[in-house]
Amino acid sequence: MQTDVVRIGTRGSALALAQAAETRARLMAAHGLPEEAFEIVVIRTTGDRIQDRPLSEAGGKGLFTREIEEALRNGRIDLAVHSSKDMPTVLPEGLELAAFLEREDVRDAFMGREVSRLKELPRGAKLGTSSLRRQALTLRLRPDLKVESFRGNVQTRLRKLEEGVAEGTLLALAGLKRLKLEHLASEIMDIAEFPPALGQGAICIETRQGDERIGQMVAAIHHEATGAALICERAFLAALDGSCRTPIAGHATVEADRIRFSGMILTPDGSQAHRIEREGSVRDAVNIGTEAGARIREQAGSQFFAGWS
Ligand SMILES: NCc1[nH]cc(CCC(=O)O)c1CC(=O)O
Numbered sequence: 571m572q573t574d575v576v577r578i579g580t581r582g583s584a585l586a587l588a589q590a591a592e593t594r595a596r597l598m599a600a601h602g603l604p605e606e607a608f609e610i611v612v613i614r615t616t617g618d619r620i621q622d623r624p625l626s627e628a629g630g631k632g633l634f635t636r637e638i639e640e641a642l643r644n645g646r647i648d649l650a651v652h653s654s655k656d657m658p659t660v661l662p663e664g665l666e667l668a669a670f671l672e673r674e675d676v677r678d679a680f681m682g683r684e685v686s687r688l689k690e691l692p693r694g695a696k697l698g699t700s701s702l703r704r705q706a707l708t709l710r711l712r713p714d715l716k717v718e719s720f721r722g723n724v725q726t727r728l729r730k731l732e733e734g735v736a737e738g739t740l741l742a743l744a745g746l747k748r749l750k751l752e753h754l755a756s757e758i759m760d761i762a763e764f765p766p767a768l769g770q771g772a773i774c775i776e777t778r779q780g781d782e783r784i785g786q787m788v789a790a791i792h793h794e795a796t797g798a799a800l801i802c803e804r805a806f807l808a809a810l811d812g813s814c815r816t817p818i819a820g821h822a823t824v825e826a827d828r829i830r831f832s833g834m835i836l837t838p839d840g841s842q843a844h845r846i847e848r849e850g851s852v853r854d855a856v857n858i859g860t861e862a863g864a865r866i867r868e869q870a871g872s873q874f875f876a877g878w879s
Contacts, residue, residue, distance in 0.1 A: 575609050576787065579638050579647030582612040583723040588748040589773050590651045593791070596671065600790040611647050613638045617656075620721075632658045635776075639665060642776060648784050650776040654769030654800055655742075659808040661776070668777040668785055669792035670800050674744035676771040676821050678704065678764055679755030682738040683731060686756035691715060691737055698727065698736030702838055706817035707764050708740070710840030724749060744771035765819035765834050768803040772796055795824040798852045802831050802859035809863020810835065816875070820846075822859070827852050833862050835870060844870045 576597070580590035587610070594608045617633035634656045641647045642665060654670065661667070680688045688711065691697070697708050698720035705717045718736045720727050724745055731739050740759070746752045775788045799822035810818060820833030829852045836843040846866040848858045 574607070576607060576649070576784070577609045577611050577647040579611050579613050579641050579650040581615055581618060581634065581638070583618070584749055585653075585724055585745050586651070587612075589653065592748070593651045593671065593773065593775065596791040597787060601787065611641070613641055613647075639776070642778060648777075648781070649788060652774050652776060653745075654772040654774045654804075655767045657769065657774060657776075657804075659804055664779055665776055666779050667774050667800075669775040669788040670796040671773040671775075671791060672793040673796045673799065674747055674771040675758075676766045677743050677761055678740050678759040678766060678770075679743040679746060680738060680740055680757040680759060681728070681731060681754055682756055683734065684737065688712065688738065688740075688757060688759070695737040696735075698730060698739040701740075701767070702815065702817045703767055703819050703836075704740045706836035706838050706840040706843075707819065708840070710836065710843065711763070713840065724751070728754065742766070742770050761821075762832075765832065766821050768807050768818065768820055768833075769800060770821070772800055774800070795852075798822070798824050798829055798855045802829055802855040805856045805859025806831065806833050806863045807859075809860045810867060822855070824852055829855050829858060831858050831862055833866055835866055835874075837874070842874065844874070 578590050578594060580586045590610050594610065597603065597608065598605060615634050615637045635652060638650045639662050642650050643662065682691065685691055693714050694716060696716045696718045698718045699705055700719050700721050708715060720730060720736065720739060724741060727739055727741065730736065743755060743758060746755055777784050777788060802822040806820060807818065810816065817836040817838055822829055822831040828849065830849045833846045834843060844866050846862045848862045850858050
């Protein structure tokens with residue numbers, strides 16, 4: 571019956587559609603359901619509309635999720651598929667992150683027009699990115715480079731690179747893999763030198779709290795270790811009150827019942843940075859993230875955030 575069809579809400583970019591298709595494929599496999607049991611509903615968000623300025627100036631994270639969450643709340647869709655790294659730490663009343671799919675590679679990848687490594691870019695070359703984290707980490711390694719704003723989805727950014735708007739760019743390897751464009755990555759960045767965005771590489775599923783049918787359905791595709799890592803990373807972000815104006819990096823890894831978190835904050839010009847490492851039981855994932863956030867904040871001091879946040 572038509573009313574039983576599970577409606578999956580997503581943005582319309584190629585990456586978002588790939589993520590929604592992956593979620594549907596996993597749900598089909600987990601429950602032995604045919605493709606017709608699902609409908610993918612594309613929703614245009616404010617973030618998709620704004621192409622002409624950095625998102626940090628347009629109001630930050632919720633820009634890619636607001637309209638999708640509205641559709642979820644009013645019942646137009648039954649679940650929403652997101653990139654965890656685009657999710658604000660506080661969700662609207664009545665919604666929850668019910669499942670995380672097994673994480674893809676968390677690292678960033680570099681692509682150059684004429685060189686294959688970030689370090690090989692000529693002096694003063696332009697690096698295209700709109701991510702403050704990528705800007706700060708790049709300038710830390712190469713203070714001579716110029717950062718050129720590079721908005722738009724993965725394909726748009728690749729086109730801009732081809733057109734010579736910049737000499738190189740950085741993208742999430744996970745996104746390239748999901749788009750089958752992994753071969754374009756000429757350098758995979760070192761995780762210690764170039765830590766990812768919190769949440770990078772992990773697809774999450776948002777649902778209505780108390781919707782038992784959908785809750786049970788998505789529980790079958792939840793990946794425990796990814797869930798623990800993401801809970802820890804989101805607690806760190808929440809403790810730092812992270813906005814798009816604050817370059818924040820880091821990630822958690824889970825092995826058996828241990829979780830290890832490593833976080834970093836930087837000034838946008840990369841000249842100052844602080845790091846934190848924490849380890850403990852996966853059961854303490856939230857506390858480890860929260861505590862790491864409080865500690866790095868203390869370490870940095872209030873003047874660290876004062877100048878530019
Ligand atoms: N902000 C856009 C965005 N959100 C998630 C990904 C990549 C996929 C992921 O991290 O899961 C990207 C593109 C990029 O940073 O290259």
